Each structure stands twice: as C-alpha cells, then as structure tokens.
Amino acid sequence: MTRLSRDYFARDTLIVARDLLGQRLVRVLDGARLSGRIVEVEAYVGEEDQACHARFGRTERNAPMYGPPGHAYVYFVYGMHHCLNVVTGREGYPAAVLIRALEPLEGIEGMRARRGGRPDAQLMSGPARLCQALDVGRQFDGADLCAPDALLFLEEDAAIPADAVAASPRVGVRGDGVALTVPWRLYVRDSRYVSR
DNA sequence: GGATCGATCGGCT
C-alpha cells in the first residue's frame, strides 16, 4: 500500500483536506496495525482564520503548524482530550487538517477495549474518540508522518467521488465572523462513522 | 431524540 508523501501534504490545505477523505490512517501499536478510513476532516488555515490555533501567532504549543508539511500537530483540550491534525501547505505558513472521524478497518478488537465497549460506529466518530481508540497522544506532537519508520502514517486508499462529499461549517468553533460559517468541515455524506 | 451540564488542566487573548 502506497504511503502519502510529503509532496501530497505540501499542497493547498483545502485540497489536501478533500483528498484525505477515503484515505487510510495507520497506527502501529505493539507491532500490530490499527487503521481506519478517513470519513470526516476540518481545515484550519493561517493566522487570519479566527478558528485556527495560530490566530494569535506562533507559540510553543502551535509550533508544529508552522513547521514542514506531513508532520502531526496533536493538542490537548478540555483537560482530558487529545486531537490529531496533519500539517499542510508550505513550511512557515500555519495550516493543518484536523482528522475528525474514521471508519474502523484493522485492529478493531483493541479499539473496542480502549473505547470501553462502545458500539463500533462510535469507536472513532470524533476527534478525541479516534485518538483514544488509536492510543494517539502528545507523544506524536510534531512527529513526522512521512518517515520510513513512523508509527503513525497515512496510506493511499479509495478516493471518494465528488457527489459523495458534503461540506458544513466547522464544529465547536466559537466567536463570530466568517470563521463560524465557512464550510471547511468535509465529510463522506452517507457514512455512519462521522461525528454527531 | 434533543438539551444541558460537569469533568479537568494546560496555555494564554
């Protein structure tokens, strides 16, 4: 299975976000593969995007978003949850795609154990849920997802046709302005594995 | 099914 390359992530963030739908996120844990098909993402683009963590400029926390594409930006929120982003675009410009939901493919037994026996449709139907199911935490913040020995990476899988892709405003974004309404949440329309 | 609310803590405006 072909891995997605650095050049893939170096493209425009919205193009990458749309193309990531249908591709496979793989986590190697204790030598075994856990994976899922990406069915929901959100784009966060630049310091002008009032919903982006980089809206107040570069800090130690959001530094990975300013780094080279193809790296992970994992952050901790609400005192208990982790969320996974893939850094996109050119180095020096802060942008990333938040992975919001996955359809379980490989390693489902382990996911069920880490998710407290919830229904399979809810194993990874949310940004914090998928991090819990795949055991992704701060240890991956800044990690290179394109390295040959990466324990977290992306593989090429089935592309999603245009008529199966839907868009909506981003979830959980506060404040006002265009950041609240711009349709940068992209998802597979008929998937039962999307969030909410 | 939908609405509301508490948990819990690191980073920052």
Next chain:
DNA sequence: GCCGATCGATCCG
C-alpha cells in the same frame, strides 16, 4: 484567572 477545534452522563419529553 479564564476558557477551550470534546465527550459522556443525565434529564426531559
């Protein structure tokens, strides 16, 4: 000190 790119429990209908 304040608040968040969330989740899950609980309450109501």
